[in-house]
Amino acid sequence: MTIPLQTVGLTKNYGGLCVTDAVDFSLEPGARHALIGPNGAGKTTFVNLITGVIPPTSGEIRSFGRDITNMAPRQRVKHGIARTFQINSLFPQLTTAENVALAITERTGAASRMFSRVERDAELERETVTLLEDLSILDMANKRIAGLAYGQRRMVEIAIALAVKPQILLLDEPAAGVPTNESRAIIELLERLPSHISILLIEHDMDLVFRFANKITVLVEGHVLLEGDCAQIRSDARVKEIYLGRRHG
Numbered sequence: 357m358t359i360p361l362q363t364v365g366l367t368k369n370y371g372g373l374c375v376t377d378a379v380d381f382s383l384e385p386g387a388r389h390a391l392i393g394p395n396g397a398g399k400t401t402f403v404n405l406i407t408g409v410i411p412p413t414s415g416e417i418r419s420f421g422r423d424i425t426n427m428a429p430r431q432r433v434k435h436g437i438a439r440t441f442q443i444n445s446l447f448p449q450l451t452t453a454e455n456v457a458l459a460i461t462e463r464t465g466a467a468s469r470m471f472s473r474v475e476r477d478a479e480l481e482r483e484t485v486t487l488l489e490d491l492s493i494l495d496m497a498n499k500r501i502a503g504l505a506y507g508q509r510r511m512v513e514i515a516i517a518l519a520v521k522p523q524i525l526l527l528d529e530p531a532a533g534v535p536t537n538e539s540r541a542i543i544e545l546l547e548r549l550p551s552h553i554s555i556l557l558i559e560h561d562m563d564l565v566f567r568f569a570n571k572i573t574v575l576v577e578g579h580v581l582l583e584g585d586c587a588q589i590r591s592d593a594r595v596k597e598i599y600l601g602r603r604h605g
């Protein structure tokens with residue numbers, strides 16, 4: 357089986373500053389992989405390179421056997437790569453269902469014009485309901501985004517990323533800024549994500565990382581310090597000193 361996502365010698369320089377330093381990385385089929393590292397380690401830059409928001413200085417990005425290094429961001433979405441953002445991108449006056457339906461419409465676009473309006477609307481509703489049901493957030497369907505708690509909005513953002521039917525999902529700090537009493541629901545939602553989707557989670561909350569991921573890559577100053585399972589990462593002295601030590605000392 358071809359590898360969903362792979363970077364080879366991926367490098368990004370800003371002037372003299374090397375932010376992504378020859379990163380070799382693989383996301384396996386069905387992965388639950390976390391990318392961790394201290395502030396400024398280059399995690400978001402890495403995601404921006406993968407999604408095509410910024411071009412690399414050198415190196416390659418491959419996905420399912422295809423070189424996507426120079427592919428436009430929209431094409432990468434069509435190719436199956438979706439992401440969530442740290443910044444809220446929802447329409448606050450629309451309901452959860454309307455926000456998700458809009459994202460589905462964007463995906464189906466021209467293809468759906470082959471059907472009549474009634475068929476289209478029925479299919480759109482069916483898919484929206486199924487998606488919300490699968491994530492156990494159907495109770496939020498008719499609520500406006502503006503009236504939702506912050507943690508609930510983060511869950512809708514994940515639903516929207518799923519609306520493009522991705523094969524690869526990049527989650528950029530899905531629990532950032534979410535109060536502790538709401539973060540549990542987010543963790544449970546992450547655990548309900550379809551197993552065939554390969555997921556890369558960027559997260560500072562180590563409890564969430566250890567619960568979600570079975571493989572972890574530690575990025576420090578743009579380069580991969582270490583990669584391993586939760587036990588290997590927990591027990592590594594360098595990781596404790598550089599990153600975990602400050603939080604889990």
Ligand SMILES: Nc1ncnc2c1ncn2[C@@H]1O[C@H](COP(=O)(O)OP(=O)(O)OP(=O)(O)O)[C@@H](O)[C@H]1O
Nearest residue numbers: 370373375393394395396397398399400401402560
């Ligand atoms: N457009 C840019 N121009 C110059 N330097 C940049 C630019 N974007 C990012 N950087 C620098 O690259 C480094 C990595 O930033 P990045 O946001 O990728 O780190 P991060 O690991 O995601 O941090 P955090 O955990 O705080 O979100 C930082 O030193 C940052 O200042």
